[in-house]
Amino acid sequence: MKTREIAGRKPRLVVVGGGTGLAVMLRGLKELPVEITAIVTVADDGGSSGRIRTDLRMPPPGDIRNVLVALADTEPLLEKVLQHRFRNGNGLAGHNLGNLMIAALKEITGDFNHAIQYMSRVLAVRGQVLPSTEEEVVLCAEMDDGTVVKGESLIPKAGKKVRRVYLEPEEAHPLPEALKAIEEADGIIIGPGSLYTSILPNLLVKGMAEAIHRSAAKKIYICNVMTQAGETDDYTASDHVSAIVDHVGEGFFDVVIVNNKVPPPAVLKRYAEEGAAMVRADVEVLEAFGCQVIADDLMQIETVIRHDAAKLNRWIVNLVHP
Incomplete structure (x- = not known):
């Protein structure tokens, strides 16, 4: 794919997240004429x-x-x-x-x-x-019943709905290099990845969300294709965005990209046995957040369901540099 250069240089992308979904997307993105900075969670x-x-x-x-x-x-x-x-x-x-x-x-x-x-x-x-930070941080979750679960790996196992997550210590700071990359970015991509355990831990590092808010970059959220058992049970795409807004404030995203292709019944059944379902693209509710919504067939089925990285990356590059 060809893209025009921005003022004689390649578009600068900052990608924020963690987990396997982010890695799949980056494999394709690195082949395009863009400069990439990946800011990665350390809450595992x-x-x-x-x-x-x-x-x-x-x-x-x-x-x-x-x-x-x-x-x-x-x-x-x-x-x-x-x-x-x-x-x-x-x-x-x-x-x-x-x-x-x-x-x-x-x-x-x-x-x-x-x-x-x-x-x-x-x-x-x-x-x-x-x-996202060099400091040792512990991810904590306050559940709907008021109990607190400490430890990223224990949160999905609690069997309760997450009300909010936070870091201990709350004063953990990002690297200056990360803040500089955010300031200079043409596009900031958040996700795909586990909502509470891969994405939000980055945004909760002190000063990170504020830096993204201030950045003139186009801010893009990539919603997961499937829910995650014990973490986002029954969540729609707007539930994902709402959870992020609740933690970091309104007006955070310019664009939300969501899959609208329904997997085959046999695949849905297999995922249902693991407590997961397709994330529904409730576009009208998403648009109420004041962002552009792109709903497209972004699903690729191999042994598991992943984003179609090639199609996803075309959207990203065209959005950052139309």
């Missing part, structure tokens, strides 16, 4: 990341690793090595090699962000990858 406390976080007292590297691999210019075998999870070994089983490499670089350099930048150079990453 489960699996290999959680163990590294606890044992080494550092931010969890898992979401960062996925984004680094997605943006890397590497051989397929090296990607498999970086994503390899050990099945055996006392203390080693369950750990991911890429996570351990980031942890090793953090110990060598003494700084989490420096470790990420060294890893980026080794992998020839196309773009800049930044943690």
Whole structure:
């Protein structure tokens, strides 16, 4: 795809989120003539990341690793090595090699962000990858019944509706490089990703949402295709946007992109068995937020349902630089 340059340069995109959905989108986006800065959540406390976080007292590297691999210019075998999870070994089983490499670089350099930048150079990453904060943060959720759940991995398991999420400590600050990228961006893309556990933890870092509000960039929210059990049960697209607005204020998005293609009945049945359903594109309610709504067939079905990254990225580039 060809895009015009903006004042003699490529469009600058800041992508905010975490999880596998973000990585899928970035794999396609890196092939386009754009400059990418990915700001990635560090609220994870489960699996290999959680163990590294606890044992080494550092931010969890898992979401960062996925984004680094997605943006890397590497051989397929090296990607498999970086994503390899050990099945055996006392203390080693369950750990991911890429996570351990980031942890090793953090110990060598003494700084989490420096470790990420060294890893980026080794992998020839196309773009800049930044943690939303270098501080250790715990994601907490206040549920509808007033109880509080502490820990990102425990929130979906609570079996209760989330009222709001917040970080401890609340004073965790973003990196200056992240704020600079937001200020200079032509487009800011939020999502796709888990609403309460991948997207909002970034926006709750002190000063992050305010910087996005101030930015002159076009702000685009990409809504998930499917709900997530224990986190967004029965949520429509407008419920997702409403939850973000409740946390960061009105007028946050210029554009909302949502899938309107219904999956085949057999696929819906399989997801229903896991407590998930299609996110309904309630366009009229979304438009009441004062944003442009793009509802399109954005679904790609492989072993799981994902966004059609190629189509999604065409929308993004055309919106940022029509």
